[in-house]
Amino acid sequence: MSKTNISLDELIGSGAHFGHQTKRWNPKMGEYLYGQEDGVHIFDLIKTKPLIEEALDFLAKSTKEGKKVLILGTKKQIKDKVAEVAQKAGVSYVNERWLGGTISNFDQIKRSISKMEEMKENMSTGFYNKYTKKEKLLIDREIVRLEKFFGGVKTLTGIPDILFVIDTKRESAAVREANGKKIPVIGIVDSNADPDMIDYPIPMNDDASKALEYILDLVAKVVTENKNG
Known part of the structure; x- marks a missing residue:
């Protein structure tokens, strides 16, 4: 299993380092922040990079073991990309409103x-x-x-083994369902989110389309390369 190369330049260029306004932050995210600029928190991407690698390594290992992945991303700017990446990787996805009970019922x-x-x-x-x-x-x-x-x-025969979430605060209901079933959650957590609910947090901007597309492309690459491996 080859290690996925994460580009800091790509992350910075896509705006992954910008968090939310400082007044909206969750203090639990403090360890992942570099500072602030014009009232907006800035992520320390030096800390984010190894966390992305850890999440992708877990995803690669799990995919090799035949685990089922579900990608969840319902934001308007990323929903089409979620469907594209999931279909390419052959995994399940939700890009419309999360329906309560998708995991718990x-x-x-x-x-x-x-x-x-x-x-x-x-x-x-x-x-x-x-x-x-x-x-x-x-x-x-x-x-x-x-x-x-x-x-x-529609191809899911049972609850997923792994939940990959874009914007864990927005999708908190899904995260709670996964937590309740002990399903590992990989999640993109912005500066206003609670990282304690996420098994593999990826601290970065959860609004920037280019940054999210970059991560999703990495997910597709890792899953595709390790399926049936």
């Missing part, structure tokens, strides 16, 4: 996925041809809605 999620797949099958085989045009339109809209929320997790 997975049986209900599976029922919704089964309903979606059954409706899609019925649509493709012409089963709904006997329905009125309006009824078929409503069914089609329901399929689209279900695909939007469950399309990224």
Whole structure:
């Protein structure tokens, strides 16, 4: 397993070092901060770099062992990239609103996925041809809605083994579900987040698109290289 090369220049150039306004900070993030500039906290990327490496090493090892990964990122500026990277790496993802119970009540999620797949099958085989045009339109809209929320997790046969989260504060409900099931969480934690809930914290800007894309590309690379390895 080759070590992933992390570029500090790439991180700085993408704005990974900018945190939130100092008045919004979580004191638990203090150890990861270099200082502040114009009322904004600045991350110490010298400390962030080995934490990214540690998280990716864990991801590589887990992928080699056949563990199931779920990527969660619902922010507007990154949701398309989340889907792209997850599909490329062949892992599950959520890039729309996190639905409560996705981990803690997975049986209900599976029922919704089964309903979606059954409706899609019925649509493709012409089963709904006997329905009125309006009824078929409503069914089609329901399929689209279900695909939007469950399309990224439809291949999951059980709860994921690892949760990778972009913006752990925003996705705190998902983090709590993972914590409750003892599922390791790799998370991008900004200066306003609580790192104690995250097994493998990556302290950096969780809003900058380029920085998030850089990390997601690394995740895809690591998972792809270590799958079936």
